[in-house]
Amino acid sequence: MKILISNDDGIDSYGIIALSKALAKLGDIYVVAPIFEQSAAGHAITMKKHLKVVSHYINDEFFGYAVNGTPADCVKIGITKVLNINPDIVVAGINHGSNTSTNIIYSGTVSVAREAAMMDIPAVAFSINGRTSENIDWAAEVAAEITFKAFKNGIKPGKLLNVNFPNIPKEQVKGILITKQGNSRFADSYTTIYDEIGREYHQLTGEFINLDGDDLHIDQNAIDNGYISITPIKLDSTDHEEFELIKDWSFTEISLRS
Amino acid sequence: MKILISNDDGIDSYGIIALSKALAKLGDIYVVAPIFEQSAAGHAITMKKHLKVVSHYINDEFFGYAVNGTPADCVKIGITKVLNINPDIVVAGINHGSNTSTNIIYSGTVSVAREAAMMDIPAVAFSINGRTSENIDWAAEVAAEITFKAFKNGIKPGKLLNVNFPNIPKEQVKGILITKQGNSRFADSYTTIYDEIGREYHQLTGEFINLDGDDLHIDQNAIDNGYISITPIKLDSTDHEEFELIKDWSFTEISLRS
Numbered sequence: 001m002k003i004l005i006s007n008d009d010g011i012d013s014y015g016i017i018a019l020s021k022a023l024a025k026l027g028d029i030y031v032v033a034p035i036f037e038q039s040a041a042g043h044a045i046t047m048k049k050h051l052k053v054v055s056h057y058i059n060d061e062f063f064g065y066a067v068n069g070t071p072a073d074c075v076k077i078g079i080t081k082v083l084n085i086n087p088d089i090v091v092a093g094i095n096h097g098s099n100t101s102t103n104i105i106y107s108g109t110v111s112v113a114r115e116a117a118m119m120d121i122p123a124v125a126f127s128i129n130g131r132t133s134e135n136i137d138w139a140a141e142v143a144a145e146i147t148f149k150a151f152k153n154g155i156k157p158g159k160l161l162n163v164n165f166p167n168i169p170k171e172q173v174k175g176i177l178i179t180k181q182g183n184s185r186f187a188d189s190y191t192t193i194y195d196e197i198g199r200e201y202h203q204l205t206g207e208f209i210n211l212d213g214d215d216l217h218i219d220q221n222a223i224d225n226g227y228i229s230i231t232p233i234k235l236d237s238t239d240h241e242e243f244e245l246i247k248d249w250s251f252t253e254i255s256l257r258s
Numbered sequence: 259m260k261i262l263i264s265n266d267d268g269i270d271s272y273g274i275i276a277l278s279k280a281l282a283k284l285g286d287i288y289v290v291a292p293i294f295e296q297s298a299a300g301h302a303i304t305m306k307k308h309l310k311v312v313s314h315y316i317n318d319e320f321f322g323y324a325v326n327g328t329p330a331d332c333v334k335i336g337i338t339k340v341l342n343i344n345p346d347i348v349v350a351g352i353n354h355g356s357n358t359s360t361n362i363i364y365s366g367t368v369s370v371a372r373e374a375a376m377m378d379i380p381a382v383a384f385s386i387n388g389r390t391s392e393n394i395d396w397a398a399e400v401a402a403e404i405t406f407k408a409f410k411n412g413i414k415p416g417k418l419l420n421v422n423f424p425n426i427p428k429e430q431v432k433g434i435l436i437t438k439q440g441n442s443r444f445a446d447s448y449t450t451i452y453d454e455i456g457r458e459y460h461q462l463t464g465e466f467i468n469l470d471g472d473d474l475h476i477d478q479n480a481i482d483n484g485y486i487s488i489t490p491i492k493l494d495s496t497d498h499e500e501f502e503l504i505k506d507w508s509f510t511e512i513s514l515r516s
Binding site: 037039040041042043044045046047048050051052053070072073076077080081102104105106111114118141142145146149153155156158159161170173174175176177178180181183185188189190192193199200201202203204227228230231232233234235236237238239240242243245246247249251252253254255256257 | 297299301302306360369400404411438441446447448458459485490492
């Protein structure tokens with residue numbers, strides 16, 4: 001089993017080290033990850049700049065390729081240029097911070113798995129609900145089992161799994177729930193900052209707003225209540241309901257056909 | 259009618275100028291767009307850097323705010339900080355180059371509309387199938403009608419329209435089709451480049467692969483065949499089919515609950 005691992009926190013984050021160690025028990029691991037943190041990179045790719053790939057050693061047991069690009073770049077260049085392998089599965093994380101609800105649109109971690117799905121390779125993204133590291137090791141062990149199950153049971157082309165762990169000790173975890181992507185989002189605000197000569201700059205801040213009530217089968221609610229959340233995600237975002245409604249619109253400039 | 263306009267080609271691209279002129283007939287326009295091109299920015303947002311907003315004049319009739327950020331940043335900061343208005347609709351484009359099928363995942367243009375949808379504001383993204391400008395003016399006129407219809411008929415919260423124009427004279431256009439997001443994608447490759455002291459760099463290239471047969475109600479096929487394509491898009495990408503299948507997986511480390 002050949003496993004490509006990437007992330008958005010960067011190649012030296014504890015989450016990718018722990019995940020790599022745990023997944024090494026399943027087969028051959030190949031790490032291609034951003035040299036610098038790429039949180040909130042979304043599904044950006046690098047088209048106008050040249051990418052540089054360098055070998056990166058953390059210690060005796062951990063080797064990877066570091067790329068001056070985005071998470072999606074790492075998957076593309078890792079598979080088509082650097083490694084010369086066809087991975088059996090692509091795994092992202094473990095991200096320090098949850099990736100749930102509409103935040104999966106901003107997430108570089110999820111974009112790793114989404115990019116693999118676009119190459120018809122099974123893929124799983126892993127995140128933990130917090131910035132601390134004390135629960136990453138058990139999460140990595142469970143991530144290995146989920147990765148194995150995803151490989152063995154198969155994930156259809158164009159689909160991926162988005163997994164989030166609660167940031168609590170393993171013995172307190174209530175179980176695994178299959179969930180749906182929530183509708184919750186950040187209410188944005190900007191803090192204005194002035195430099196020493198009075199020029200104005202803006203720094204994004206925001207507050208998470210729960211719009212999903214208390215349904216446990218919603219990603220963020222599951223982890224907030226002590227469950228591991230597995231959300232199946234697809235690439236097609238066509239709104240089939242709206243599709244039917246728009247057919248009734250009338251246009252004058254150019255006619256609507258059916 | 260208050261209309262916020264942004265794009266990913268940058269505030270000085272012909273597409274946003276033509277669109278602004280056409281939309282000015284519908285109401286008050288507010289332009290907040292990236293100072294530099296942000297193609298393939300995906301849905302990236304700027305979190306660790308400070309954003310700068312500067313007034314930008316192209317000529318007597320065209321004023322906007324230029325931001326050193328991504329398309330999604332422009333929507334966030336435009337609405338929450340710069341303009342002090344609640345736009346009735348957010349419009350993106352006109353992008354020079356189509357944004358169809360899985361490429362909407364990479365598109366900065368679509369991310370403008372997606373970001374607005376996350377703020378529960380109706381939104382439409384416009385792109386034209388080519389890098390030339392000779393058909394942008396008529397496309398902008400039709401874009402104004404579609405924008406008005408989207409405002410008048412309403413687009414539900416969390417939903418957006420992705421519109422693509424064929425790059426042909428208006429009189430050759432066969433009509434408007436409501437379409438679905440295609441499954442086509444790029445087969446990636448990288449060109450390796452060496453600098454003067456032999457260091458290796460990689461430049462992304464790729465070839466568009468049509469995986470959607472000849473169904474006219476698929477976004478790229480519609481424009482390739484002379485139609486204007488309108489695809490309704492939603493934020494929720496949960497795969498409900500896979501959701502049911504995963505319920506049958508068995509886990510040993512931690513139990514699956516239902």
